[in-house]
Amino acid sequence: MLTVLDVVDIVLVATLLYQGYQLMADSRTLNLVRGLLVFGLALYAAQWFGLTTLYAILERVAAIGLFALIVIFQPELRAVLERVGRPRQTEDAPQTLAINEITRAIEWLAERKVGALVALERQTPLGDYAGSGVKLDAEVSSGLLETIFARNTPLHDGGVIVQHGRVRAAGCLFPLQSDSSGVQRLYGTRHRAALGLSDLTDAIIIVVSEERGSIRVAETGVLSADLTVLELRDRLRSSAQANPQRRIRRALFGLTRQKLQETRVKEVSNVN
Helix, strand or coil: CCCHHHHHHHHHHHHHHHHHHHHHCCCHHHHHHHHHHHHHHHHHHHHHCCCHHHHHHHHHHHHHHHHHHHHHCHHHHHHHHHHHCCCCCCCCCCCHHHHHHHHHHHHHHHHCCCCEEEEECCCCCCHHHHCCCEEEEEECCHHHHHHHCCCCCCCCCCEEEEECCEEEEEEECCCCCCHHHCHHHCCCHHHHHHHHHHHHCCCEEEEECCCCCCEEEEECCEECCCCCHHHHHHHHHHHHCCCHHHHHHHHHHHHHHHHHHHHHHHHHHHHC
16 A cells, blocks of 8 residues: 555655756766666676676676776766755855946957857856966956957956956866767857856856857856847846845845834934
8 A cells, every 4th residue: 555655755766866867967977877777787688698708797897897987977976966065046146236347348349259258156166267267356347358358368268257246267267068968069169168167067157259259158058049238138137136035135135224214214303
């Protein structure tokens, strides 16, 4: 007889399997799992039919292959574990005050077909990638970003990391999305770097094409269609306002400020 605990157990297992599939989808990790399943079936079949030589070979390959897979697929394993431990909130979404400056710079760069790569940090820290570039720790401004990505400058080809409304570093190296995903035939290095970083983190990465002057956004391993400046600004603003906790704090701050104003009015009235 099916009990409530059995139902809970089935739901939890189904959820775990689904989340595991979501973590592995659209990456070569899924192909790895398929390959392991085929290898396991071959090993089981060799044992079942009594193919002793084949079974002995596969058994030894399995023992060695386990350690080899850990080394080969270390980036994928790291990405999966990072996604599992990633906070669900978007507390460190792009700061609203910096959005106008960023979009103004992106518009200027796109009009002149100057390539650009800007990563906006959210929950996942980008300190490791910032360490590969030149530390700036400067307030975000359109003039600064335009200068960084100007042609024939030392920092032109790298990426910029924006954290808490400040340009933390420039000239940063981002990981490229793997060739097995097929993006090498479709996009250049700048777009592959944006996709690679968005695969491993929850950052929002803005890309300006040097060939077409188009504006795109990479997020969670997916590259958007071409965006206008207004669409880019709306997308960044939506990201900044996505966290319910932030909206609650803003509302509480507004109520507190209103109470203070009412108190001051009462005090002035009493004095008069």
